Amino acid sequence: MSGVSPLHIEQLTTEAGGFRLGPVNLRLEPGLIYALVGPNGSGKSMLLKCCMNLIKTYTGHVSLFGLSSGREEPSVCERVAFSPDPLEGCEPFTLLQMESFIAPWYAAWDHRDFLRRAEQFRLPLKKRYGLLSQGERKKIALTLALSTRAPLLLLDEPTDGLDIASRSRFKQMLVEDADTLERTILLTTHSVEDIRKLADYIVLLKNGQIEGPYEKDALTESWRRFWLSGEALPDIAGIPGVVEYSQSAFPQLVTRDGAATMAYLTGHGIEITKDQPLSLDELLERLLHEQTPMEWKG
């Protein structure tokens, strides 16, 4: 772990409408993109709102760059931008008007940079937010968040509703910004494609609790499916990493620790006939829904 964390959450708990979130502990490292992934209603939006102090009824502690998130002073505010889903209360305003409200909070705001982003997203500057389509509204939220040039962005479902070209432009903007800005992003998403293309790390939110962060590349390297030549394995429970074993004409197993499983099988003279990494879709589904350490299939 290095230096001060852009976002450090300690023992955060909150409740709303019978739903309990936490205790959540999470520490982000600078310059990385984290995908916060969880089922509908798992508390992702609540967590982002707690970080922004928009929900104040939480216990625990949130610090932004080492400063308490509750301190509403420029040194905290200008370092973080939040793109909620949706932007509430903005219906009467145009993009230019929204800029005039937000820009004064951010010392690094550059009007030309803002105009360039709006143009790249083909956004009207003088049309009221309330009259725009869902995708156009999302692009407004992204334009405003990115234009802050804040070193920490919290983005709630940033690509939801975007057309294909706009998704590419968004990604391109992140890539271009990385040349001049050390930016940490925590984004929520239900899109495997977003996770594949954007995220360095995956953070799971399940049953109100955080799992991870998991480095995406390490995760996809580690989770594997092996096909075996033997008819039956001697001691399945003793094989490290195995989460599923299917006994059939072509026995196969799924492991969360490919290297350890392979070492065990090789060491016990069991031949692996085929070895395949899990797709990110399957891997995420397993991570999000796994309840027990091992599932058996006869």
Ligand SMILES: Nc1ncnc2c1ncn2[C@@H]1O[C@H](COP(=O)(O)OP(=O)(O)OP(=O)(O)O)[C@@H](O)[C@H]1O
């Ligand atoms: N103000 C509120 N009043 C009552 N219940 C609330 C409130 N805010 C959130 N909740 C409840 O808390 C739970 C978590 O909501 P949240 O919006 O954080 O989920 P989410 O993970 O972002 O879901 P999704 O993926 O569907 O966007 C939900 O069951 C929701 O109904």
